[in-house]
Amino acid sequence: MSGPRQVLLQRLAPDVVVAQLGDDGDRGEVVRLREDELPAFVGGLEGTGAGSGPRWVWDDTTRWYPQVLAAGGRVRRCTDLRLVHRVLRRSPVVDQALLTGPDTAAWDEAQPLLLSGTALGGSAPAPEGLFELHPPAGLLDAAAELARQEAALAASPARGHLQLLAAAESAAALAAAEMTHAGLPWRADVHDRLLVTHLGPQPAAGEAPAALAAALARTRQALDAPSLNPDSPADLQRALRRAGLELPDTRSGTLSQVEHPAVAPLLEHRRLSRLHAANGWRWLREWVREGRYRPDHLPGGVVSGRWAAQGGGALSVPAVLRPAVVADDGWRLVVADVAQLEPRVLAAVSGDVDLARAAAGGDLYQGVVDSGAVATRSDAKLAVLGAMYGATAGSGGRMVEHLARRYPRAVEHLETAAAAGERGEVVRTWLGRGSPRPSGSWTQQAPDVPATDAELRERRSWGRFTRNFVVQGSAAEWASSWVALLREELWRLGGAGAGRVEQRPHLVLFLHDEVLVHTPAALADEVVGAVRTAAERAGRLLYGGFPITFPLDVHVCRSWADADDG
Known part of the structure; x- marks a missing residue:
């Protein structure tokens, strides 16, 4: 006998859970549970029927799924009302009156429940106002919101x-919770050795590592500035000026163009200082436990729909530390990234068949060159990125003009989005996510009132944002679909027998257009096939028969660094 097709969960009190079991819109039976009975209840229903399980409906995956995972369970499908609410509230193709209710404001303000910063002893709190405490249990009416x-x-x-x-x-919310639960394999001993190699032995509290102190000493000596604070732009600018260097700013890119004995140690000091502050021994103590790094992964955490992360800088692991990401004994990492994702998505959402044809050979930029649009691959990259990010002057602007003549539909799609943004309008992604509304004074300006120079700059800046939003947001939709489909493919590879998520092939990291899968070594080749299959399915799911491909660079390795070397 099959189970219910849908189960809606609601907390009425700290230890009281109510489950509504429904079928085809019928809310059906109501079951009351204690909080500690929930994992067994979920496991029982996930095990009924033909293996598909019901669709779980809840206010927020971060408040329900972790305890199921901790008990060894797994949910196949859900509706995350908080995430869907955010999508619908911002979409220009949704009647907002139909979403309005007495608790709409509470749904608007709902935020994920984060484990980072407390679960592993991390001391860095979330930025103020970014991830606030969630509303009290019972405030959000899941049934009414559904x-x-x-x-x-x-x-x-x-x-x-x-x-x-x-x-x-x-x-994606289910995948994110599973990634946090399983954690990214991390060798603390390798991390420590890398820090010693680059920074020197771990210093006493309050002291700088030896390599960092040496770089600072060389910089001060080269600038004849014994008290220089290299972290102070004003102090550094004065020291550079005294040394005869008149620079517009102290950015690394500007400094790297200058020939002076102080430049190399100064840039080295910046690199080492960044490593020590962001991923040094303190980070290692706070974020790595029992061979795993477990940040919170947040689907839709950026307005474009891209994922965000909280806890230790999960989206910016420096390349120098990737050797510390090592698969367990008998396991492997499968690392896959998509080639030129956003330009390919641009071809699909604009319906530009010629640009899709340029992408068919694998290297889209070379395909643009072969079409005769521009002369070199670097020109092609400059043209495509310039079109997506709004280059209007210099070589970038000239390359965009060449691109527009060869691929008019793609460039017109971007120009239309930019023009809408400059009018203060909302644009949307391929699947319907809406851009934020601008709030500058220029949005209130009457059509017959001349704009000031400042207002024109704000207008154009917002146009560049909406130009990129329609591509970046649509690419995020493809990527989340890829992750969602890959999650199912990986579970299938693990076999029909019982087993915790982390005991089977499972996702451990997702970085916009790159995934890392931790898998038993014997299944590595099958995981490679699953990664490719999921990418193909995601393309068909979103764009139907449009002739666009999403080629992957895939590596099987023990360490993440081996993928970079491959």
Whole structure:
């Protein structure tokens, strides 16, 4: 006998959970549970039927799924009402009146429940106002919100696309929770050796590492500035000026163009200082436990729909520390990244078949050269990136003009989005995520009132944002779909028998267009196939028969650094 197709969970009190078991819209049976009974309840329903399990509906995956994972369970499908609410509230193809209710403001303000900063002893709190405490239990009415979301989706002219986006966001939330639960394999001993290699032995508290102190001493000597504070732009600028260097700023890119004995040690000091502050011995103590690094992964954490992360800088692991990311004995890492994701998505969402043809050979930039649009691969990259980011002057602007003549549909798609942004309008991604509304004074300006220079700059800046939003946001949709489909492929590879998520092939990191999978070595080749299959499926799911491909660079390795070397 099959189980319910949908189960809606709601907390009525700290230790009281109510589950509504429904089937095809019928809310059906109501079950009351204690909090500690939830994992067994979920496991029982996930094990019924033909292996598909119900769709779990809850206010926020971060408040329900971790305890299921901790008990060795797994959920196949869910609707994350918080994430879907955010998508629908910002979408220009949704009737906002259908989403309005007495607790709409609370849903607008709802934030994920973060484990980082406390679970592993981390001391850095979340930035103020970014991830605030969630509303008290019972404040958010999941049943009422579900009804509003279903009504809004049913009435939208982009219903199919929005439903796909809602499913991808919710599945991504499950994948993110599993990644936090399983953790990224991290060898503390390797990390320590790398720090010693680059910084010298671990210093006493309050002292600088030897290599950092040596770089500072060389910099001060070269500038004849014994009390120089290299972290103070004003102090550094004065020292450089005394040395005869008149520079517009003290950025590394500017300094690297200058020939002076102080430049090399100064840049070395910056590099080492960054490593020590962001990923030094303190980071290692706070974030790595029992061979794992477990930040919070946050789907849709950026307005474009890209993922964010909280806890130790998970999205910016420096290349120098990648040797510390090592698979367990008998396991391997499968590392895969997509070649030129955003330009490929631009071809698909604009319907530019010629640009898709340029991408067919694997290297889109070389394909642009072969089409005759520009002369060199570097010109092609400059042109494509310039078009997506709004280059109008210099060599970038000239290359964009060449690109527009060869690929008019792609460039027109970007120009249309930029023009809408400059008018203060909302633009949307392929699946219907809306851009934020601008709030500058220029948005209130009457059409017949001349704009000031400052207002024109703000207008153009927002146009560059919306130009990029339609591509970056659409690429994030493809990437989340890829992750969601890969998650299912990996579970299938683990076999039908029982087993915790972390005992089977599983995702451990996702970086916009790159995934890391931790897998038993015997399944590594099958995981490579699963990664490629999921990418192909994601392309078909979003763009149907449009002839765009998403080629992957895939490596099987013991250490993440080996993928960089491959």
